Amino acid sequence: MSIVLRYGSAAAWAAALCFFTWEAALAADPQLCAACHGPEGNSVIAANPSLAGQPEQMISTQLYQFREGNRKDPQMSPMSEKLTNKEMNELAAYFSKQKAAAPTHKTSPENAAEGPKLAQQFNCVQCHGPALRGQQHIPRIAGQQYEYLLAQLRKFKARQRADLDGNMTAATEPLKDKDIEVLADYVAGLSPQ
Amino acid sequence: MSSCKALAVGFLALFCTATLAQAPAAPSPSWKQGMTPEQETSTLHPFAPHMTGRSAKDLPVDKLKVPAGFKVEVWAEGIPEARSLALGDKGTVFVSNRLAKNVYAVVDKGSEREVKTALKGLNSPNGIVFSKGTLFVAERDKISRYDGIEGNLDNPPAPKVVIDNLDPTNQAGHFWKYLALGPDGKLYFNIGAPGNIVMPSYMQASIMRVNPADGKLETVALGVRNSVGITFNPKTKEVWFTNHGRDWLGDDSPNDTLHRVSLGGKSVPNFGYPFCHQGDTIDPDYGKNRSCSEFSKPALKLGTHIAPLGVKFYNGKMFPAEYQNTMFIAMHGSWNRQPKQGYNIMHVTLDANGNPKMTPFLTGFLQDEKADPPMWGRPVDILQMKDGSLLFSDDYNGILYRVSYAKK
Numbered sequence: 235m236s237i238v239l240r241y242g243s244a245a246a247w248a249a250a251l252c253f254f255t256w257e258a259a260l261a262a263d264p265q266l267c268a269a270c271h272g273p274e275g276n277s278v279i280a281a282n283p284s285l286a287g288q289p290e291q292m293i294s295t296q297l298y299q300f301r302e303g304n305r306k307d308p309q310m311s312p313m314s315e316k317l318t319n320k321e322m323n324e325l326a327a328y329f330s331k332q333k334a335a336a337p338t339h340k341t342s343p344e345n346a347a348e349g350p351k352l353a354q355q356f357n358c359v360q361c362h363g364p365a366l367r368g369q370q371h372i373p374r375i376a377g378q379q380y381e382y383l384l385a386q387l388r389k390f391k392a393r394q395r396a397d398l399d400g401n402m403t404a405a406t407e408p409l410k411d412k413d414i415e416v417l418a419d420y421v422a423g424l425s426p427q
Numbered sequence: 428m429s430s431c432k433a434l435a436v437g438f439l440a441l442f443c444t445a446t447l448a449q450a451p452a453a454p455s456p457s458w459k460q461g462m463t464p465e466q467e468t469s470t471l472h473p474f475a476p477h478m479t480g481r482s483a484k485d486l487p488v489d490k491l492k493v494p495a496g497f498k499v500e501v502w503a504e505g506i507p508e509a510r511s512l513a514l515g516d517k518g519t520v521f522v523s524n525r526l527a528k529n530v531y532a533v534v535d536k537g538s539e540r541e542v543k544t545a546l547k548g549l550n551s552p553n554g555i556v557f558s559k560g561t562l563f564v565a566e567r568d569k570i571s572r573y574d575g576i577e578g579n580l581d582n583p584p585a586p587k588v589v590i591d592n593l594d595p596t597n598q599a600g601h602f603w604k605y606l607a608l609g610p611d612g613k614l615y616f617n618i619g620a621p622g623n624i625v626m627p628s629y630m631q632a633s634i635m636r637v638n639p640a641d642g643k644l645e646t647v648a649l650g651v652r653n654s655v656g657i658t659f660n661p662k663t664k665e666v667w668f669t670n671h672g673r674d675w676l677g678d679d680s681p682n683d684t685l686h687r688v689s690l691g692g693k694s695v696p697n698f699g700y701p702f703c704h705q706g707d708t709i710d711p712d713y714g715k716n717r718s719c720s721e722f723s724k725p726a727l728k729l730g731t732h733i734a735p736l737g738v739k740f741y742n743g744k745m746f747p748a749e750y751q752n753t754m755f756i757a758m759h760g761s762w763n764r765q766p767k768q769g770y771n772i773m774h775v776t777l778d779a780n781g782n783p784k785m786t787p788f789l790t791g792f793l794q795d796e797k798a799d800p801p802m803w804g805r806p807v808d809i810l811q812m813k814d815g816s817l818l819f820s821d822d823y824n825g826i827l828y829r830v831s832y833a834k835k
Contacts, residue, residue: 291477298478298507302528319479319505326479360470370800398475398526400599405723406456 262321264328270309276335280381287334287426288374293326294319295371295398304397334426337377341423349420352413357405358421366421371398377426383418446779461623461675473762474800477750478526480825486803491791493830494772495822499789502818502829503533503540509820509827511605511737512810513557515577520810520827521545521562522820525553525603532580533827542579553655554606554616563639565616566603568594570637590637590644593618596628609658610664611690613638613645617668619653622708624673624701632700634668634688645665646686650697650722656738656808662752663781665689669735669756670725672704678764683706683735684725685756685775685783686694696723727783734759737808743815747833753777755788757806757819766796771808772819772830789819789830 247332264275267285272278275285285293299305300314317325341349353359353366361372368374375383389395391406391414409417458473471549483501491499507532508524515521520533530546546552547562554565562573564586570593571586588760594602601619609615613636620632627633634647647666656669666688672681681704688696698705699722701713706724709717729735737757741750753776760769772789792804812818816831 291475294477294479295475320482320509322479323481357467360468361472399458399473404455404459 250331262317262325264325267329273330274332275329276332277379277382280379281385283373283379283382284334284377284426285329286332288330289368289370289372290326290330291371292368292373293329296323296373297322297325299396299398329404330380334377336425337423339377339380339419339422341419345416345419348416352417353420356409356413356417358417366406366424367426374426375421376424378421378422380418383422384414387414387418442826457622458674459623460600460625461673461785463675466675469764470799471765474802474805474823476526476822477804477824478507480505480507482822483826486824487791487794490794490803491789491813491828493789496834497832499828499830501826503542503827504825505542506531506533506820506825506827508822509807509821509825510553511555511808512818512820512827513555513562514810514812515557515562516560517577519577519580520818521555521557522827523552523555523564524822525551528552530555530562534580545576545583551603553603556606556608556614558608563589563606563608563614565606565614566821567602567604568592570604570606570614570616572639585750589614589639590642593630596621596630601653603655605655605657607659609636609666609690610659610661612640615647615657615666617654617657619701623675624712626701626713634666646695648686648698648723650700650702651686652700654686655736656756657737658740658754660752661740661742663689663693664815667726667738669729669738669753670698671734671789672731673701673710674732674763676704676711679731681708682725682728682731683733685727685729685735685738687726697721697751698723698725713798727775727785729756729758729781729785730768732761732764734761735773736806737809737819739817740807741811741817743811745815749776750774754783755807755817756785756808759805759807759822760793760802767793767801768796769793770802770805772809792821 270282271285278283298312300310362375363369366376387406390402393403397403483504493499506522506528509522510525511523513521518535522531528549530552532543532545534541538586550566552564552566556563557622560575562576564571569591570589571591573584573586576583598621600622604616607615615636618631618633620627632651633649636647637644651670653671654668658667668686670684672683686703702717703709703719703722705728707719723801735756736759739755741753756773758769758771759769770792771787773785774788775785777781777783792802794803795801804821807820807822812819816829818827818829820827
């Protein structure tokens, strides 16, 4: 419980900081995103996704989903509210060009062996690509933050996460909670490039 | 009741309760439905549009090719997922979409065009038609009218419902509607099949029409998997529409099709879905024990998985005389085949017997038929402007282009 509390308060501080800096600025400055998403978009907060080296269309699509209210998040919903399409494209272009850092997450040996089988069995590789590095509007998940992956998979399965084409809602349906843990642990430790 | 019977009833009740308590399984996305077990590892996938749009200056617009004497140029950009087009009496171009919630209005200010958000908060408002001061909008479940909207773009009138309950099952696939106004003053629209290859309900996989004066609904055609383009021959008053054939039947089967239905006909034609495709190909699952001879035939096969969308007859004054009363078809291009094809605007002429023949008119969106994505833009709908030029939409980038002709 104490871990959750400590982590929760850290996230709240980060969010407050993000929001404050954002409100203070007029233009969409990628440096403002760094407060939560890390330097150059390489997140150092377990619950926040890395944006560095992500497919450009994926970033602009998700910003759009937040602004339009299709995807909801206490931090990102207000953040995206004032962004124009052009600013979303500029942010997407910037972060897609940053170099993704090597993950700090270390996959357990059992999950390193089990993960690739599940990624095949549950069709992750079909859309996210053979190395799970994403394409077009589909995110790179290789080397993504573990906590973030875990939370998104659980939200998709619970049908609480916006899904442009219904793919992830259907893909997570057969996953057991143990599968989600194995997949997140495996994917988070993969090299992003 | 014997103890045995009571036990059985009790068990049955328990079983039913347990079944009901379980959340229903999330269906596979409708575009994946109908895959064979061997196809389940396929990497073919539909392409998502750039919802925030892309700027024409970053795109190879100079690659677009039209016949000699014609010119193509960017007319407006920054219109998210630009789909169907409708022209207001005062020259406003209304633009719809199917994944977003707004209808946009493009106001021509001579050298530049202003994009306004005319309507907000709609449910997949893909179908739009303008007539005598009224914009009709087809959402997934209903058609509404907005009277006098063009003079009130910043403060649009409240909608009045023409017809409701068009999507009683909240269908997973092909829920977007195309809308066209017939010479009879009725609104024509599609209700698509709810999946790739499934048994449609009593009013799905159809072309319907509704009289906006009294809301009366009529069936125009059945066995139409999904049409996203409807037009009328100004001479013969026939309705013509495009149709998308089923997926996962191979790269070269079946063809997408163009259909013709006489408005004065006494019977409702059935074009065969889900039993028969392209007038001559029996479905491997639904077609057993059926024959294509039971069904009406398409007017033209358009190519496999090329995704024909908007179709329009041309009767403007700008293009050469041979274009009078011929059709243009916007092809969105394929995802469910390798290599890819389509992404062009095609020209369809009718011979003396009324038989159609098709040739490419505008090409250049396809960059590499083996790449993913293979194209940089995708044509959707076509609109004839008052000066006889054509506008067409590109939902992949949120851009409108103008095709004009200058005598040499």
